[in-house]
Amino acid sequence: MRIIWMVLVLAMLSGCVVADDIVSMPTANQLKRGEVDLAGYHMSLDNPPVGLPQSAEYQTLYIGLTDWLEIDAHHVALDNNKESTVLVASVKVLSETNALPDVVVGCRNLGGTATLETAWWTTPELIDKTKDRSYFLSTAKTFFCNPLKPGPPLFRVHLSVGTPDWTLMGDRRHDGVFGGLQMLFSPTMGAVAQFDGENIITGITFMPKNTGLTLKGGSFGPHLWFGLAFRKQLSF
Numbered sequence: 001m002r003i004i005w006m007v008l009v010l011a012m013l014s015g016c017v018v019a020d021d022i023v024s025m026p027t028a029n030q031l032k033r034g035e036v037d038l039a040g041y042h043m044s045l046d047n048p049p050v051g052l053p054q055s056a057e058y059q060t061l062y063i064g065l066t067d068w069l070e071i072d073a074h075h076v077a078l079d080n081n082k083e084s085t086v087l088v089a090s091v092k093v094l095s096e097t098n099a100l101p102d103v104v105v106g107c108r109n110l111g112g113t114a115t116l117e118t119a120w121w122t123t124p125e126l127i128d129k130t131k132d133r134s135y136f137l138s139t140a141k142t143f144f145c146n147p148l149k150p151g152p153p154l155f156r157v158h159l160s161v162g163t164p165d166w167t168l169m170g171d172r173r174h175d176g177v178f179g180g181l182q183m184l185f186s187p188t189m190g191a192v193a194q195f196d197g198e199n200i201i202t203g204i205t206f207m208p209k210n211t212g213l214t215l216k217g218g219s220f221g222p223h224l225w226f227g228l229a230f231r232k233q234l235s236f
Contacts, residue, residue: 024074024220025196026174027158028102028140030092031064034234038062041227043220051119053078058227068092084115086167101141108134108165108174115167122170129166134174136162156182158194173198192218 031037043056061073072088090106109115115130116122138160145153158181162174173196180194180201188209194201203218203225217226 024168024173025178025180025194025201026090026104026106026108026136026138026160026162028092028104028138028160030068030090030102030104031062031070033064033067034236035064035231036062036234037229037231039227039229041225043223043225046222046224052121053082055079082117084113086113086115087111096140096142101139104138106136106138108136109167113167116170126166126170129164130170132164132166134163134165134167136160136174152184152186154184156184158182168198171198 037060039060041058041060043058045052045054045056047054056079057077059075063071065071068091070090070092072090073085074088075083075085077083086108087110088106088108089110090104092102092104094100094103096102109131110133112131112133114127116127118124118127138158140156140158142154142156144150145155157179159177159179160174161177164175165173175197178195178197180192182190182192182194184190188207190205190207192201192203192205199221201218201220203216205214205216207214212231214229214231215227216229217224219225
């Protein structure tokens, strides 16, 4: 089954140097203390038209509680009125240096939420699997095209290892090794190409200067998506 409903938010490439998280695929990108990222997305699903969802509305909230602890909430509503929310926690265990990468460990679906309902394409066993928590260890390293002048153009390499995550419509994701590449061509333009163990994720982003906004769109396997994210630094 290749139906995807709990997918793809690319809250990425913040500022001039580093990228933010790519939702639905764990990475070592992490918010700083007091940073909050709120986003909303629309997905057009390339599913057969009989009995399967054709679109999804997706909202996410990321909160940097400290410089090393981030909590996220991912909510999705399908056009067939199925809704669910998955919670994620991640901890930074190593910060990037000239020699070392960022390293983050985390858990998806903290609350053990069932993200499928009984339908002709599901089974009770598969619905139970979507309740499983999944665990991951992610690394990321940033490389500048001009090492003497840090900043764009740059690219960021991601490599992760994890246990199966079934929350995305019952597909087996993040099992074993997965990762990809993020790119920042200028302070306002970026792109991404990743593989989550099941699908190839692509996207482009546009970040108007001094607004905190990111406009973005791309593909997730055969599906298309677009959305808007807003980032704010709060005091706490």
